[in-house]
Amino acid sequence: MKLAFTASARPEAQEALRRLRHTYGESGEAEADVIVALGGDGHMLDALRKRLKDKKPVYGMNRGTVGFLMNEYAEDGLVERLEKASPIRIRPLIARSETTDGQVVERAFNEVSLLRQSAQSAWLKIIVDGAVRMPELSCDGIMVATPAGSTAYNYSAHGPILPINARLLALTPISAFRPRRWRGALLPHSAQVRIEVIDPERRPVSCSADNLETRNVSAVDIREDSSTSLTLLFDQGHALDERILREQFNV
Template identity: 35%
Template structure:
């Protein structure tokens, strides 16, 4: 992989020095250039090249996300204009996107050298949020502010109005995002191989009270009604609009918007199946760990087994 440039995307607050050190030592042996956002230069060795945040994805051949699912989603969003393969290194909780644990990183990097990996394509939601362009790989949510009433919005699909919602939150998700906020709100788990958009109300009080699964070609529009409480609009958990009282969110499904490196797709699916089943058990984290196989139990020994957000 001589001549390649690997872009590092770092968790905003966690200590990533150990993982960055492994990658830096490997890069020095393989004549590979590393780059990082300029604002993160103080968190990496001097051998890592700082570049403007908006240029990191364009200049990189492969991105390495160091953190959890949130960091991985940020890496995918940053590369949406020119998708690059993203390898996820796990420093989070029970992540569904990331695959590589820090002890396995040297072997994973060797496989990158030999191009011994597959690429998993991910769709995103391309959104117009009250006039602002926004991208989300998991979900877009309209949520009420605590104590301020309910989210009240009409649903239109392909330009045709279908009804209204009155609820605590409205979640529009991709298949990959169906295991996140939408799942917590009672929505269905959708196979990542499916192309679909899921609209799920959280704690509905009136109007549409069940999840709606739509085809990818169908545009979704959620328009706030005059009697709606102020609404917070989030994309992949990031606040885009705070206390919006009018306007609309227009959502389009965009296929093949992100590329995720998979080293062992079957093992990754099996792990996710286990993680997903554990989230529904009414047990404390220590009890959950005791149910894991020995090898997996050690990996989660010092981790919090709570749903990722």
């Protein structure tokens, strides 16, 4: 099995990179069968984004902080772990942001979030599949989250946890002020979501696709990229679907 290693800038990730390359060699990403990512969830998202063209499977080991998308770090028996690993297929979201400078297109594996840029609340219009579902939402922001990302920022904002195989998206407000009691919605994975910023000059809003930010957006179109899927590898007994289930029982 040919392996390629990638690591975040954290010292512990860089040290793991050195040790694993010494033990298992380095085939380079072009020749590798599996990409091994060392770091936290942020580095995993970067590693996945780089696989959008070649679709090579990614196996993460936690050398960061949260590491929800990562396996436990261990240097011994890596090839055997990879041979027994369970694959999980995930699909990214596409976010097309309209700004005064033109259109910006990004992909997100966890969530696409819109956030206010100033002390004033954001005013947003929500359109789903061409129909206005909410003419005005006053809030700190809103997000569309995938099942893989539903336990991340979405869960912190009191959004629902989605099973990894659910063909759903979570539309979750962030500190909604009006309508105050609105808690969001579950949408089919095929939904086309458009969020328009009301009065973007007085109430500027940014759009983040995972960890990539676009500022001063006037509207964002969000949908699942149904033509693209990537493979995450997890150790047996620690697959992403099991982790998501555990999160719901706080164990």
